[in-house]
Amino acid sequence: MTESRDKGLALTDITIGLNGRTLLRLSARVAPGAVLTVMGPSGSGKSSLLAYIGGFLDPAFVASGSCRVDGLELTSLPAEQRHAGLLFQDPLLFPHMSVAANIAFAVPPSVRSRAERRAIAERALAEIELAGFGDRDPDTLSGGQKARVALQRVLVSQPRLLLLDEPFSKLDMALRDQARQLVFDRANAAGLPVVLVTHDEADAAAAGGAVFEMRAA
Numbered sequence: 001m002t003e004s005r006d007k008g009l010a011l012t013d014i015t016i017g018l019n020g021r022t023l024l025r026l027s028a029r030v031a032p033g034a035v036l037t038v039m040g041p042s043g044s045g046k047s048s049l050l051a052y053i054g055g056f057l058d059p060a061f062v063a064s065g066s067c068r069v070d071g072l073e074l075t076s077l078p079a080e081q082r083h084a085g086l087l088f089q090d091p092l093l094f095p096h097m098s099v100a101a102n103i104a105f106a107v108p109p110s111v112r113s114r115a116e117r118r119a120i121a122e123r124a125l126a127e128i129e130l131a132g133f134g135d136r137d138p139d140t141l142s143g144g145q146k147a148r149v150a151l152q153r154v155l156v157s158q159p160r161l162l163l164l165d166e167p168f169s170k171l172d173m174a175l176r177d178q179a180r181q182l183v184f185d186r187a188n189a190a191g192l193p194v195v196l197v198t199h200d201e202a203d204a205a206a207a208g209g210a211v212f213e214m215r216a217a
Contacts, residue, residue, distance in 0.1 A: 040214030
């Protein structure tokens with residue numbers, strides 16, 4: 001029973017402040033494959049929650065509280081050991097690497113064979129209907145294709161959870177629904193708890209989980 005209860009992401013008594021002002025107080029549990037959506041206007045500090053969970057919060061902020069994934073306390077670990085998968089507004093693909101090399105770069109170092117890393121990347125591309133795109137320059141991809149490659153790059157890194165900072169906001173309307181479905185379906189299939197930051201109510205509706213609303217100061 002205890003093992004089952006520990007599964008997923010547990011945020012306990014999270015408090016984040018800046019310049020003497022409290023931006024956020026939050027306790028929440030996110031089950032494996034579920035999504036917690038944090039909504040608020042620009043400048044409300046909602047992305048600070050992702051930064052705190054991921055371990056890269058600017059020292060100007062004052063933060064406290066527990067972040068546990070599958071029972072593991074993250075706040076005592078450096079960012080690189082937290083294994084939080086991050087997706088931002090921009091896909092942030094490396095321009096000097098091929099599409100496949102971008103994905104292979106994120107494969108855990110325990111996979112040492114260059115051929116196997118490439119094979120993992122090629123399988124990841126095939127899963128998103130981009131088979132044969134491995135040798136392409138990322139700049140030749142459409143916005144939607146770049147977003148899919150960025151997602152696969154995160155997933156092959158074997159993250160413990162996903163942190164999404166408005167990753168759909170720069171896609172046109174025709175692609176947003178597809179991107180949302182892909183991200184949430186893949187997270188669910190992998191059993192990854194997700195924290196999504198957005199100001200778009202359609203994102204929250206697509207995520208289908210609990211919603212925490214922040215207010216402008």
